[in-house]
Amino acid sequence: MDFFFCIPLVFGCPNKIKPMSGNQSPRICPRCHNASMFAAKSRTWFEFCFVPLIPLRSKDVWMCGICQLQTVMQPGWAPPIAEPGPGYQPAYIQSG
Ligand SMILES: [Zn+2]
Structure with missing residues (x-):
């Protein structure tokens, strides 16, 4: 009796x-x-059957959580920090 194991071997990076x-x-x-931009580390892995095995290389990126934009960090540039606008009201007001 022969058994055939058909296991898809999946490689990826x-x-x-x-x-x-x-x-x-x-x-x-x-x-x-x-x-929605935050600093992140992007690391490329050598992956075998969806199991990350070896980290290959990493780089620092800016990542947008909404539109998925990724830009490699460069010295001298950073996305502007979001600051409350002039009409900003705090969510709660404490009165004495
Ligand atoms: Zn975006």
């Missing part, structure tokens, strides 16, 4: 994006203009 730890101020995305 996907990028895993991991937000950098620490408190990050939201930054304005230059494409969709939402305050």
Whole structure:
């Protein structure tokens, strides 16, 4: 009796994006203009059957959580930090 195991062997080198730890101020995305950009580390893994095995290379990127824009970090440039506009009202007002 013969058994045939047909296991698809899948190789790949996907990028895993991991937000950098620490408190990050939201930054304005230059494409969709939402305050949804954050600093992240993009790491390419050698993956076998969807199991990440070997980290190949990593780079620091800015990543937008809404439009998925990714830009490699360059010295001297960062997305502008989102600041409350002139009409900003705090969510709650404490009165003495
Ligand atoms: Zn965006």
